[in-house]
Amino acid sequence: MPHRLAELPLLRRLKPGLHVYDEEALNAEPAIGLLDQQITPIDSFFIRNNGELPEIGDGHDWTLTIDGEVERPTVWTLAGLRQRFETVTVTAVLECAGNGRSQFSPATDGLQWRLGAVGCARWTGVRLADVLEHAGPKPSAVYTAHYAPDRQIGKPEKAALSRGLPMAKALAPETLIAFAMNDEPLPRLHGGPLRIVAPGYPGSAWQKWLDRISLRPVEHDGEKMRGTDYRMPIRPLQPGEALDPANFTVITDMPVKSLITTPVDGFTMKVGERLTVGGFAWSGAIPLASVELSCDSGESWQEVPLQPGEGPFAWRRFEAEVSADQAGPLVIMARARDVAGNCQPLEIAWNPRGYCNNQVQRLRGSVVA
Structure with missing residues (x-):
């Protein structure tokens, strides 16, 4: 794994708090406690790769080609994009579709993410819609196809990933071609110099x-767009059941979810002590409605206030104080709900690829005398 090993010193210098997975592609996630900020710092943001990191250089000679079902195929430089189109910033949650996969039982294929493959950042760039409209989409255009120079490990002739978006999402005002993250030039580890930002969609679409x-x-039928990759079954499946790709559909919306970021698992508190419990909740296309907390393993729930977020695709902070009147184990749970009534389940809804796990988080600690 020479390419991956070459990246590790850089990763550990830039992101010292991340757990690096022992596999050929470079993938890493932060401890949950590092996510306890409204805007996730770049050095705490997870990294997801399907192949080798491409060699980019300084990016000054980078170009973006627009072609296919368009009237005016175009090649843009970074400077050209900045000069021709309005620069906008969208605050949005980026979450890997496989976040929380390690909680599935029986286990599924794929990277066994814990709960840290998520973050909320400010993304700056130009609207994808503006760039496409300049090229003049033909009536026949129904999907975008995105391409990049990263290649599968050991198979340099094959793309690592080539995803796309339905035209409605591509033309939505929140969808960007981004060149900055948290007011800094987009880091190479996060797709710089250019990446797609598709709020509400899984990270694979970005x-x-x-x-x-x-x-x-x-x-689009590019790499990781076929079979069961980044697709959910259209009906419930049982472990061991035969898989027919025709019964799967592309993930185009991430489910409502919450994450307790303070305290962390294994906490201790004293009898009668007031403990601040805080975290974030978010949703995909359907707006977030509420968050509830339980301190008795889900026997009872109490709604807690949601603080304002930085726009409809950002996560929103919640905080509450809890206490316990007797010593022993304590399980704290958070449960988010969207405006359509969709609610985080207490148990995982199993699927064969381990996607979209929004099971209620259980934070376990101890109360001492």
Whole structure:
């Protein structure tokens, strides 16, 4: 794994608090306590790769090609994008579709993420809609196809990832071609110099190192767009059941979710002590409605206030004080709900690829005399 090993010193210098997974691609996630901020710092943001990190250089000669089902194919430089189109900033949660996969039983294939493959950042760039409208989409265009130079490990002839978006999402005002993250130039580890930002969609749709967008007359069938990759079954499946890709559909919306970021698992508190419990809640296309806390393993729930977020796709802070009147184990749970009534389940809804786990988090600690 020479390419991955070459990146580790840089990663550990820039992101010292991340757990690096022992596999060929470079993937890492922070401890949950590092996510206890409204805007996740870059050095605490998770890293997800499907292949080797491409060699980028300084990015000054980077170009983005727009082609396919368009009237005016175009090649843009970074400077050209900045000069021609309005620069906008969108605050949005980025979450890997497999976040929380390690909680599935029986286990599923894929990276066994804990709960830290998520973060909320300010993304700055130009609207994808503006760039596409300049190129003149043909009526036949129904899907975008995104391309990048990263390649599968050991298979340099094959792309690591090539995802796309339905035209409605591509033309939505929140969807960006981003060149900055948290007011800094987009880091190479996070897809710089250009990446897609598709709020509400899984992280796989946020293509990194973007160098080409092609409009297609059909749903894109690039790498990781076929079979059961980043797709959910259209009906419940049982472990061991035969899989038919025709019964799966592309994930286009992340479910409502919450994460307790303080205290952390294994906490202790004294009898009668007031303990501040805080964290964040978010949702995909359907707006967030409320968050409840339970301190008795889900026997009872109490709604807690949600603080304002930085826009509809940012996560929102919640905080409450809890106490206990007797010593022993204590389980704290948070449960979020969206405006359509969708609520985090107490138990995992199993699926064969381990996607979209929004099971209620159980934070376990001890009360001492």
